[in-house]
Amino acid sequence: MTLASNPLRRGLIEDRSGDPCALVIFGASGDLTTRKLVPAVFNLGLSRSLPSGFAVVGVARRHKTNDQFRAEMKDGVARFSRRKPDPALWKDFERKISYVVGSFEDPATYTSLREHLDELAREHGIGGNHLYYLAVPPSEFSTIVGHLKRAGLVADPAQERAGGAWTRIIIEKPFGHDLASSRELNDCIASAFAESQVFRIDHYLGKETVQNLLVFRFANSLWEPLWSREHVDHVQITVAEEIGVEGRGKFFEQTGVTKDIVENHLMQLLCLTAMEPPNSLSADAVRDEKVKVLRSLRRMDASMVREGVVRGQYGRGFVKGEEVRAYREEPDVAKDSNVETYVAMKVLVDNWRWGGVPFYVRAGKRLARKVTEIAIQFKKVPHNLFNVSDGGISQNVLAVRVQPDEGIALRFTTKEPGNATVLRDVAMDFRYGSAFGSNTPEAYERLLLDAMRGDATLFTRRDEVEEQWAFIDPVIDAWREHPSAPPIYAAGSWGPEQADDLLARDGRRWRRP
């Protein structure tokens, strides 16, 4: 059932409320629920984006009463929400929160859940719509989706198309740890849910600037003629973090930065930068174009990995004046760990638009600054009219800053005032915070609302995930087949020297964003 057929919603500007539904969170005792999910839902309520028929159901093993669960959620909202609990509205919101205790392996849990959801349908008018959120490790996915299916808690998608109740499921990354495991995971989900019911969340896609990339590219005629090999020299995409593994040493030892960041966030940024204009903004039209980019990425063999990929691991150093320990000194990290905390790659997109234009991508922890940006470096002017030292006239750069200080900056060259012709680089700098204020919704708010509305544009489709792994797997395989210790870079630097060499070989250098 969708809201579109309600005649009073025709042309309604404020129409951003979700479909009536119950949000069922598996793993409701975890941090994600308290820190992100319930604060996001509460903020949707404050923004009047929650439908009148709505309920949040926590499902977890720990015994607790509804009141205890509600108190925990209130505490979570008070601590982590961008807007604090509103006493006049909290009581109303609280009535919609409930808790079902049970083991995920026990069929009785799902019987209780079904009975509870039936009761909510009667009491809260959720219309039989269920949005499941798996805030649990992937190892639990198979158990939960299997039981949901057997308990009759998954609606037939044909039923939804006919205007009946719907079921959707949101899953969090990692979506596997390689192509094979990703397929296995997807097959497991597909055994119970149709792809149209699956919403794979990558919170990066919920960020305003990432969404604005589509607007920036396809709502401004200025860029399209320049956005190709004709005018672009190369592209740099940086996802840099100041923090280390922050107590996640055990997890990071299993993943490394390539699987943790490059395979998902960074690949998505690359897709949005390189994709062709979709024929509409429908979820599948946008995702089709992203998949085409992923299929155009030149797969790397071992020799290309040696030439075009640089790993690194942070050693001791200083970040913002604070001395920090090396990766191998972090808790739960092996003293001889070879896991990469930094990776830089030269990625080639073999298609008509981007043939010959390298995309240099890098991601790392304990780097000099926290910054995520996409920088389009335009070609140099073909002929230099001006007497300029220091390597000639600078290239124009268009930098799209995803975080922090979301915005867009264009670097160009001007003449300094005076009798002599002295050239100077300046930047036109547009910052979201300055122009539009900073109280923008959190990524989870946008994504949860989209899931309630059935809009999957900002979620990753199965073939996207599998193509991402198909690109990354050979890199990981090459490292596995030729094991070696990654070069150590000082914490607080911009990565190992070898990463600079990667660009220097092409006569280029990394930006210092």
Next chain:
Amino acid sequence: MSAASETSGLVARLEKELRDFWTAPADPSAPPRSRVCTMNLEVVAPSTELLERYTPVVDEVTANIPARAILAAVEPDAPGDELDGAATAVCALTGDRQICSERITLTCRGNAAARAASAMEAFLVPEIPTALVWLGRVHTDDPIFEDLASEANRIILDSEYTSIGSVIQVASWARRHRNAPAISDLAWTRIAVWQEMLARFFDTPQTRDLAWKIGKLVLAQACEPGARIGPEGALMLGWIGTRLGWKTSRLAGALRIKRADGASVSIELRAVPRPAGVAPHTLAALSVEAGDDPGRPSLSGAIERELASGLGGDDTTPDADVLVWKRRAADGTESEQRVRLGPNKAAKWLEQTLHRRAHDVAFEESIAFAEQIVQDGLTAS
């Protein structure tokens, strides 16, 4: 000195004052200032006193939507032929930077009022949209209005102050002109939440078709009994009527409203006491009954505003009033929801209006329907 040179002298002086502002601050430890400008915001008031009252509203808006604000008090009947002005920057600290908007204030008295539009236009920043906020009564043949409106992308009125008649007149003027700016009414922005909440009654498959079968609609507004319907109520009726294909007709001069299926719709307007701090004619409640049998409705819905519940003790409005939404189906199923209406401040309404899309077909259609309601003189009992 000629009038033209006087105007250009004023423009040059104010431009210089702004340039001086942007030179590096004398105190090197002061936070750096960033000039940001996403639009021109022109405000025209019929008196200096009203403009002074409205200036803090503009400053609050430009703190969130950086703009060059060009404010003018136009008083053609005031003594003296004077065109004067002042320029300043209004800054808000964001992190370690001051984000500043420029504000130019003009006073145009006596014959100098004729030059108000040309003086204001001299300060427009090119290449960005221009919104014209007109605070007084509007006469579409007023040359100042005509000049400013022709350069603006949108005109924003508040029918609470200018009357719904003014909005109707400007909307009609816009329909007659090619490339006319978009017309917005702050009252339309204020009822947006009401519209969305009303639509919620009909979101479920069981209730969706009942929207077409609304047989009774009761509005309540904060006013004395006998008062005419206010802009919010009229626009709300206009919106419902146009969404549901209602037709109006006359019977012995009295207005009758019929649904698309030909059945009559009963409309009532009730008066509720107006607490201090609440604007006259504020929409206070709305209820609907829908179904085939008027005596036994299949759906009853009510939205009630807890008037003044958002008011602070010091007559400020730190937050918005609470809206209580209730739906009852024929089988006795009931749902209830409480939401906040949105900050109840003039600045917030203007800010929200500026954020909304300028051309709104629903508004244009609704205003025409509302015109008939207003002409009918529906009064509160």
